[in-house]
Amino acid sequence: MNEMSPTKSERAAALKGLGTSRKRVEDSRFTQGKGNYIDDIKMPGMLFGDFVRSPYAHARVKSINAERALEMPGVIAVLTAADLEPLSLHWMPTLAGDKQMVLADGKVLFQGQEVAFVVAEDRYIAADAIELVEVDYEELPVLIDPMKAEEDGAPILREDIADQKTGAHGARRHPNHIFTWEQGEKEATEAVLSGADVVAEETVYYHRTHPCPLETCGCVASMDKVNGKLTLYGTFQAPHVVRTVASLLSGIAEHNIRVISPDIGGGFGNKVGVYPGYVCSIVASIVTGVPVKWVEDRMDNLMATAFARDYWMTGKIAATKEGKITGLWCHTIADHGAFDACADPTKFPAGFMNICTGSYDIPTAYLAVDGIYTNKAPGGVAYRCSFRVTEAAYFIERMIEVLAIKLDMDAGELRKINFIKKDQFPYNSALGWEFDSGDYHTAWDKAMQAVDYDGLRKEQAERVEAFKTGETRKMMGIGLAHFTEIVGAGPMKNCDILGMGMFDSCEIRIHPTGSAIARLGTISQGQGHATTFAQILASEIGISADDITIEEGDTDTAPYGLGTYGSRSTPVAGAATAMAGRKIRAKAQMIAAYLLEVHDNDIEWDVDRFVVKGAEERFKTMKEVAYAAYNQEIPGVEPGLEAVSYYDPPNMTYPFGAYVCVMDIDVDTGEHEIRKFYALDDCGTRINPMIIEGQVHGGLTEALAIAMGQEIAYDDMGTHKTSTLMDFFIPTAWETPHYLTDFTETPSPHHPIGAKGVGESPNVGGVPAFSNAVNDAFRAFGVDHTHTNMPHDHWRIWKTAKDLGMHD
């Protein structure tokens, strides 16, 4: 062989495939301000819409007078429910089988609800004109506390369905009750609880918060009345689903609707749902015949588009004296707001909350979730987590800590005793999941060693003594968390949204000169798909990632897919990419065999080429094969080199991780300082370690926000108290600690490349780690004190210290 020929490993490195920390190809445009976001889209004659929103959380709308607004120069139209009713668009279906008002139809059910849509020549005129729309409200009693929803005399919120005894998810026992969802074995679990050595009980509230993406939601609807085509640009995490829903709602044939998601500035679940702004913009464009843009401002976003969490989880966990868990019971009150608009697979009205047995081998368990209507904004999206998985992980990781207190046992040791063992996988959980793979003990031991866990506990004990003797006013908390995610929804046998199966897709075209384009049914919102999917493909087809364009988000060109949320892109579309790549390779092998004049079976794949077995100097590179595919007549083989794969995953994937947070707390000021944060993630095969690290940093910072201060709060009148960034906590570099990241690698046995997804793990694992650290800091100071609710802002931490007598 020629000395200059690259070695096998050099050729592999040149592909920049799996395992390479390839720089993000998207960033050259993002860092130069050349991204193309929804508000960058400008079309000739484009109008702007803005909403008149309700100041009341619950009121009857007696009249709407738009006369003064319409007199204002530049105002084109004011739409109300009365205008939408003839089109049957004054209400719309939600993703959860409920329906939602597009514009207030007789009453409003949450503060900030859309009442009228003002269309004007520019955005400022629209914003001014909404103040001139006179709405006459009759205030009604407000229901804010979900625990009071079914009390005598509670106001009935949804008069439209008050008499319906059955909803989309079964029986409803009260007009303010949405569903009861039960999993596991109730009687068996109660029997275990009543006979147990030890039972720990706690009510854990995972407060309401909001994804608050940097870019708010928005769209531009453009109805071309000449050819009957509607083009809808929008911040959609699921563009294909939006097209199907828009077609079903509007009656416009699906081929006449083109949905385009341009660059998206963060989604985190907020951009999964269908919002009144989209419907009103489409209607306004149809009415006016020109494009109409609607973009939320920050208050609109925090007030009205989808919130996350708001789960009241009451748990009982049973164990032997030695600490072996024997049973888990959980009842959850799920506050869904005014309409049930949760974005969950249809059969899972509480998402995958039944992953709440966590990383532990719990033989018997029972879960019940009651969905409740309140006078709050609708939503319930998976904010950087798979469906309700962060709630589940927080619940079990708090219950483990509470049990450790009850048993007077080390919480790390308690976890080790109860982890599902490596040889138990695939593991069938008591609440119905088949965990595909895991090696929890290895990860845990690595984490404990990395942070010198025993040393930390020793230091903590010394600190408690120092506090008692008055030498310090700072307590030390060690927050442990071992989480198991369930991502990659999902298998069509049990996962669909509005009846649409949750497969995903990839379509590949190899160009004659040996470069390629791949289109997917997903859409990046900052995850770096253009970088990582090209790497998956590079390793499959032997073309450098630099020579592969990844395109997503245009329903006219991309294959149908269910979009990007719930860490599903890599598990589902990533699998489709690998499978489509393998189809390419199968055809390429036939072509290469012909070119090499040997039988198909006599050649084998070698990084970027097919070589004749036993004679590796005889080869054809993928690049050569691509050229031949288009330009050479090959008997029995069609010209061209393309493939498409629609991938229906056989199972979910189950990433996991071990996190440790070390925090100091000032008992007099309530301030905290995160001294150390160690995050070990196992997301199976690692596609791009640099992107994984970035995802972990971002997810941990969102977890920090949620655990330490971020919340959507309402006052007694239903006024939204945290609708600006003055009140809604977004961490800056100032609050964000240094993170130590680490990994183990347990590939998914059923995924074509063994990848599991990672974008959401740090949120799922981070929240309990931060919260456990705060709670752990107080462990030595109250026998009965086992839990304080998030968010652990300075005031709440100070209050806990005060209540425990630490200020005396």
Added chain:
Amino acid sequence: MELKDEVRIAAPREQVYAALNDPEILKKCIPGCEELIKHSDTELEAKVTLKIGPVKARFSGNVVLDPTQAPDSFSLQGEGNGGVAGFAKGGADVGLAEDGDETVLTYQAKAAIGGKLAQLGSRLVTSTSRKLAAKFFASFAKELNADPVV
């Protein structure tokens, strides 16, 4: 939100009480008051422009007085609507004590605000309200040709 204060006014109690029931004087003294109509001895209707932080709104509202204990004390209840800016409702108990030729006015007010006003201005509501109250009593004392002694 709760406000509580004591104001000493250099005028006899009858005069103070009469002024507090005089729509012309009230209109001049309430900051931002554009219109004040007295429908009866106990019912008032007002239009007031208020600015709290970044939110400016024109409120129309109704106030009902309970003068059964007058002039020792009286109470009032009211509510106002500022359109998209939000709404306010609340009440106050006012005491008038004679102290020689002067009057010591004490008040205890409770108010709740909702809508955008509450969302954007929550931090500013109490301080703005205090400022408005102080402004009211300064103007009020001036109308009575008496300096307020705070």
